[in-house]
Amino acid sequence: MAKGNGTLVHNFKLLANHQLDGFGGMGEGMSIQIAPDGRRILWLAHESAPKNFTGVDVTDPKNPKVVVQTNLPTSHMRSNSLEVSGNIMAVAYQTQKQGQKPAGMELFDISKPENPKSIAFFDRSGPHSRGVHVLWFHDGEYVHMAAGAPDFEAGHELDDQCYQIIDVKNPSKPTEVGRWWMPGTKKGETPIKRHEKPALDKGFRAHNTNVYPSHPDRCYLAYLDGGMLIMDIKDKANPKPISRWDNSPPYTGFTHTMIPMFKRGLAIVADESTVDGGKDWPKLVWILDIRDEKNPIPIATCPPPAFDEFAHRGGRFGAHNMHENLELPTSFHSEDIIFCTYFGGGLVAYDISNPYRPETVGTFIPPAPNGSKIGAIQINDCFVDERRIVYCVDRFTGGLYILEPTF
Amino acid sequence: MSNLLTRTFDAGDHRPFGRRLRSPRGARxxxxxxxxxxxxxxxxxxxxxxxxxxxxxxxxxxxxxxxxxxxxxxxxxxxxxxxxxxxxxxxxxxxxxxxxxxxxxxxxxxxxxxxxxxxxxxxxxxxxxxxxxxxxxxxxxxxxxxxxxxxxxxxxxxxxxxxxxxxxxxxxxxxxxxxxxxxxxxxxxxxxxxxxxxxxxxxxxxxxxxxxxxxxxxxxxxxxxxxxxxTEPVYPPRERAHHAADVESFALRFDKPLDWIAVEQSLELLARLRGHDILRAKGLLDIKGCKGPVVVHQVQHLTAKPVELESWPSGERSSRLVFITRNIARRDIETLLDIAIRLAGEANVPMSEPATDGSND
The missing domain is CATH 3.40.50.300 (P-loop containing nucleotide triphosphate hydrolases)
Incomplete structure (x- = not known):
């Protein structure tokens, strides 16, 4: 029997791999800009210091070129997330420990991609804050983010990032217009019931804060150990939960992203694996029926890559980021096909035409990248553009992989 | 065809054959x-x-x-x-x-x-x-x-x-x-x-x-x-080979969009009556209400699941169906399809799902 070699590539053609000049450890911020001169620039957040962000010209997806790569001012911070709207880019800054600086969000003018110019720094540092972990900037008007704040103190240190809405209509003066935290997580409130096994208590804090321009009154909010929530944000000063779905226990929390499929009344929800070797398995991608948004119902999970083969090769194994179906001309948009990342399980595309029975239609699990210390790929995030070119990144060394789906 | 459950989550556009594919193989x-x-x-x-x-x-x-x-x-x-x-x-x-x-x-x-x-x-x-x-x-x-x-x-x-x-x-x-x-x-x-x-x-x-x-x-x-x-043009009928009297191959073309019901029922009838003698039938069909061509493939009495493609190859929008048969004349199949198409056209049959069992309960 010919044994597998730890790779599985099916229905994806690799067009290019760029290790980003030796700094190929990438975070969960990927966004496309069509620059004023017509070039297509893919902006990428780095997983950790020393690099801040990298802009890659992907006009020709077979020949990506780094146009700019910037540094962070200190090694105790990371810019794990970024988003582009027009020629403005928002970058999230998070520190290792509470109380450290700088922590917050920075807006850049990227009209000239080679030379991003800072427009504003929105400070979120504070004695009990690590700043911003993830942000969402889609409509050019508001940044939605998972962040600490100078005046926010959680009852438990793991609950230190809540949901915040920042008005950036005047990008030089970002202003907080609303925030919401899960009741029981702010200091002084009756504490929320935590996950019982300490190793699985990962925190009740905000993660992805997806708001789509076609439905500006809704935020699809993932809240890690708190599951996911559909939020009414018509009154941005006073976000209100409409419903909440939480799979844990018996699952192991860390709900990471929720993507609505408005036409079909469906939502895709992913948990994140945060423990190496698949020890927090199963971390899944779930399909929910949200035709009644007050009553989300799980109807299926997506078949993950083979655990026995890929979970023990090094690093994490389980769901993480997905392509988020942005309502932008530069984003692939589908309510039939979804793209999900699984760390050591690579990138998987599913056909969810029948949402009760999602089918794998493509898999990309490449070999461990050059220079990998853990010995396996760790696909961390993905983005698909309107040309159906798929971009995905490795968490440690592999940098950017550009793929063409063939299904 | 999509079933009742998947239609519950219909995106609003008419896709009776499910997700439109870029190529007939889809992800297979x-x-x-x-x-x-x-x-x-x-x-x-x-x-x-x-x-x-x-x-x-x-x-x-x-x-x-x-x-x-x-x-x-x-x-x-x-x-x-x-x-x-x-x-x-x-x-x-x-x-x-x-x-x-x-x-x-x-x-x-x-x-x-x-x-x-x-x-x-x-x-x-x-x-x-x-x-x-x-x-x-x-x-x-x-x-x-x-x-x-x-x-x-x-x-x-x-x-x-x-x-x-x-x-x-x-x-x-x-x-x-x-x-x-x-x-x-x-x-x-x-x-x-x-x-x-x-x-x-x-x-x-x-x-x-x-x-x-x-x-x-x-x-x-x-x-x-x-x-x-x-993707290639259908060849005109040629002289039959002297040693192949038992096998015949021919292509039918239809310039107007077809009712799926008519096509499906005709192929089903053929399969039931003469399935053994249909070695292969294959083609691209312009089905009423469908944006792309519908790919059909039949082997003897078995019909593959039809799929709809995103677009017509080379932009040519017309139905073409190739039959490879044994002892069935071209005109018999042509007549069958013509009648079914005409009847369906007169009845103005809406595109609907096949009946499911248990409907009387």
Whole structure:
């Protein structure tokens, strides 16, 4: 029997791999800009210091070129997330420990991609804050983010990032217009019931804060150990939960992203694996029926890559980021096909035409990248553009992989 | 057709055949059946293909292994049915039946136990009738959802071919159901003889593309490309071959959009009454209410799940349906379809789902 070699590539053609000049450890911020001169620039957040962000010209997806790569001012911070709207880019800054600086969000003018110019720094540092972990900037008007704040103190240190809405209509003066935290997580409130096994208590804090321009009154909010929530944000000063779905226990929390499929009344929800070797398995991608948004119902999970083969090769194994179906001309948009990342399980595309029975239609699990210390790929995030070119990144060394789906 | 449950989550646009696909294969693994007469040179062609970049990551399944002799340099023999070949290709000896072998290799690939092959070539024995193989791929819905019959490629020897056609019914069926015919040993047969033989072949299968091999080689796409008839013009009917009275092949065209009900019911009726005599029916249909063409494929009494494509190849929007039949006249099928289309048109049948059982409860 010919044994597998730890790779599985099916229905994806690799067009290019760029290790980003030796700094190929990438975070969960990927966004496309069509620059004023017509070039297509893919902006990428780095997983950790020393690099801040990298802009890659992907006009020709077979020949990506780094146009700019910037540094962070200190090694105790990371810019794990970024988003582009027009020629403005928002970058999230998070520190290792509470109380450290700088922590917050920075807006850049990227009209000239080679030379991003800072427009504003929105400070979120504070004695009990690590700043911003993830942000969402889609409509050019508001940044939605998972962040600490100078005046926010959680009852438990793991609950230190809540949901915040920042008005950036005047990008030089970002202003907080609303925030919401899960009741029981702010200091002084009756504490929320935590996950019982300490190793699985990962925190009740905000993660992805997806708001789509076609439905500006809704935020699809993932809240890690708190599951996911559909939020009414018509009154941005006073976000209100409409419903909440939480799979844990018996699952192991860390709900990471929720993507609505408005036409079909469906939502895709992913948990994140945060423990190496698949020890927090199963971390899944779930399909929910949200035709009644007050009553989300799980109807299926997506078949993950083979655990026995890929979970023990090094690093994490389980769901993480997905392509988020942005309502932008530069984003692939589908309510039939979804793209999900699984760390050591690579990138998987599913056909969810029948949402009760999602089918794998493509898999990309490449070999461990050059220079990998853990010995396996760790696909961390993905983005698909309107040309159906798929971009995905490795968490440690592999940098950017550009793929063409063939299904 | 989509069922009631999936329609619950309808996106609002009319898609009776489910997700529109970019190509007929969708996400399925392409499988090419390479068939042909004994000694026609199938193995040589396949071996050459495996050396090309296009031949990488190919799983080759050979039935009656050993008979045609893939050489040892290419084939590392192992204790099991699947072995790794020189350039990353796999070779499978068809010891068990085809269904079981395909299910196993797909499962092993998903588990990472087999290298991730991207395509399958099934080399049949020279004596094999390809129709049961096509039936297997059509009948097993589990398999059909994972494997796409990309093409049937038949390799024929220009020297002995005419005599083989005369003597062997399997050979005639190999030619009749082929999407592409590869002619070998043209240099030995001579150009004139080859041309005459090609006319014979076209009479037997007017919709197939004929390619002459040069030094036992053809371009990789000659073997690997998707079902040729979908994108190429339908050939006009030709004179019937004198030795192929039992097999007829013809193409029907329809310029106006068709009602799916009419097409489905006609094909079903044909399958019920004369399924045994429909060797193959295949085509692209312009169905009322559908944006892209609908791909249909029938093998004897079995119909593959129809799929809708995103767009028409080369922009030509008209239905074309190729039939390969035994003892059924073209006019009979034409008449059946005409009547069904006319009746459906008069009834103005809406596109609807097939009835489900239990509706009376």
């Amino acid at each position: 693994v392409p499988l090419v059946v390479v068939t042909g007469f004994l000694g026609a040179g199938k193995t040589t062609l396949i071996r050459d293909l495996l050396r090309q970049p296009e031949g990488a990551d190919t799983l080759v399944i050979v039935n009656e292994f050993g008979e045609v002799g893939i050489d040892d340099a290419l084939l590392k023999t192992g204790g099991d049915a699947t072995v790794l070949m020189g350039n990353g290709c796999l070779c499978c000896t068809l010891r068990s039946d085809l269904q079981k072998t395909l299910v196993e290799v797909l499962a092993e690939r998903a588990r990472g136990e087999l290298p991730p092959f991207q395509q399958i070539i099934l080399e049949t024995s020279g004596l094999a009738d390809p129709v049961p193989i096509l039936q297997t791929l059509t009948a097993d819905r589990g398999l059909a959802s994972q494997i796409h019959l990309q093409a049937v490629v038949t390799v024929i020897d220009a020297v002995l071919g005419s005599r083989t056609l005369e003597e062997a019914p399997e050979a005639r069926r190999q030619v009749a159901v082929a999407d592409r015919l590869i002619l070998t040993k043209v240099d030995l047969a001579g150009v004139e003889a080859a041309r005459n033989f090609e006319a014979e072949l076209l009479a037997l299968n007017p919709s197939a593309k004929i390619v002459r091999a040069e030094n036992g080689k053809v371009s990789p796409q000659t073997i690997l490309a998707d079902n040729a008839q979908l």
